[in-house]
Amino acid sequence: AQLFRxxxxxxxxxxxxxxxYSKVIEDSSESLTVAYDSQETVYMKMFEELDAVIAALHANEQMSAEAFRKSDNVYYGDIKKWIKYANSLKLRIAMRLSYIKPDIAQAKAEEAVTDGVILDNADNAYMHAPENRMALIYNDWGDHRVGADIISYMNGYKDPRRAVMFTQGTWNKKTDYYGMRIGTDPTNKSAMVSTYSNQIVDSKSPYLWMNAAEVTFLRAEGALRGWAMQGDAKDLYETAIRLSFEERGVTGADTYLTDAVSTPQKYTDPMGNYSMQAPASTITIAWEADDTDAVRERNLERIITQKWIAIFPLGIEAWSEYRRTGYPRLLPAVENKSAGTVNVKYGARRIPYPSEEYTENPVHLQEAISMLNGRDNAGTRVWWDVKSLE
Known part of the structure; x- marks a missing residue:
């Protein structure tokens, strides 16, 4: 329960x-008007709690899986796999601090890798629910379609994973993978549903929590930064891509890895409304060998871009890593509806607090807003979001 929390x-x-966060547990009255913690305090508390979780799991790792197999729809009672997931989560959380607290980030990341993280697809964290409700949203309601950004990257890379991740759409009798720009204002829903690509998902699909590819990309980034990640950056980057191909059940990873020519495709809106003159990025796939600041930054862009593809559809994680690193480079929203609080080039940096907090917890909410330099809007950067945007 602590791990889930x-x-x-x-x-x-x-x-x-x-x-x-911390005050919720300390308040025995179960009040909904408790004080906020700063994000730094939350992160330090999460590390403390994760270490306690991992210690407790280790103390019981020889327990038979039968003990709670029927209550566990992820690892079916296998505590050793839960230890790998907990350490992988610790690695993910640690990497978030790479620009704001690099020493803590490195120490916690190295602890996680040393103790054992997810290495193979057999240990991927998937939650198997009786029904995947995303199928209802994507297939039955038709309320979502795949974004232009990921389609443009994968089209440009001729990525074979498209066929198992997305449907094809049709426009003017031409069938292809088509993405929809952020900020598009649908005027004809039925036409858009048939034109733009959809996520391939059904009611029996499991929910992805974390996969071996993401964990290996995290290790690749750590190695790029000089951390002890049990492998060098290039090998880990390439291993991560192979793991993603294996997870998706497609071939061609070796050819894909050596492609030093293909770049993201410029976005052409099949319906002719929101096309762009140039792609958001010109980053290629193949790793660059030179050890210069410019090359290391390009290799970081490769790591994050490929991780972004591999963890689809983990939207919050993808957004967080985009804010932390600036990658992948994304198309600007079609229209800026933030009244000037958001730089459309870089997108929203957080979500404003719910209106209920203004009415139900106003004193503590104002304390929280003061931690955000007095601005509760989507353009305000969270604590760890400090990398230069230029």
């Missing part, structure tokens, strides 16, 4: 910044 609240603090 950390995983869930990690998403919450990355979405909002300061959140009620």
């Amino acid at each position: 950390i995983a869930i609240m990690h998403r919450m603090t990355d979405t909002y910044g300061p959140i009620p």
Whole structure:
């Protein structure tokens, strides 16, 4: 339960910044008007709690899986796999601090890798629910379509994973992978549903929590930064891509890895409304060997871009890593509807607090907003979001 709480609240603090965290547990009255913690306090508390979780799991790792197999729809009672997941979550959380607290980030990341993280697809964290409700949203309601950004990258790379990740759409009798720009204003829903690509998902699909590819990309980034990640950056980067291809059940990883020519495709809107003159990035796939600042930064862009593809559809994680690193480079929203609080080139940096907090918890909310330099808007950067945007 503690592990789940950390995983869930990690998403919450990355979405909002300061959140009620430690005081929620300390308040025995179960009040909904407790004080907020700064995001730094939340992160340090999560590390403390994760270490306690990992220690408790280690103390019981020889327990038979039968003990709670029927209550566990992820690892079916295998505590050793839960240890790998907990350490992988610790690695993910540690990497978030790479620009704001690099010493802590390195120490916690190295601890996680040393103790054992997810290395193979057999240990991927998938939650097998009786029904995947995303199928209802994507297939039955038709309320979502795949974004232009990931389609443009994967089209440009001729990525074979497209066929198992996305449907094809049709426009003017031409069938292809088509993405929809952020900020598109649908005027004809039925036409858009048939034109733009959809995520391939059904009611029996499991929910992805974390996969070996993401963990290996995290290790690749750590190695690029000079951390002890049990492998060098290039080998880990290439291993991560191979793991993603294996997870998706497609071939061609070796050819893909050596492609030093293909770049993201410029976005052409099949419906002719929101096309762009140039792609958001010109980054290629193949690793560059030179050890200069410019090459290391390009290799970082490769790591994050390929991780972004491999973790689809983990939207909050992808958004957080985009904010932390600036990668992958994304198309600007079609229209800026933020009244000037958001730089459309870089997108929203957080989500404003719910209106209920203004009415139900106003005193503590104002304390939280003061931690955000007095601005509760989507353009305000959270604590760890400090990399230069230029």
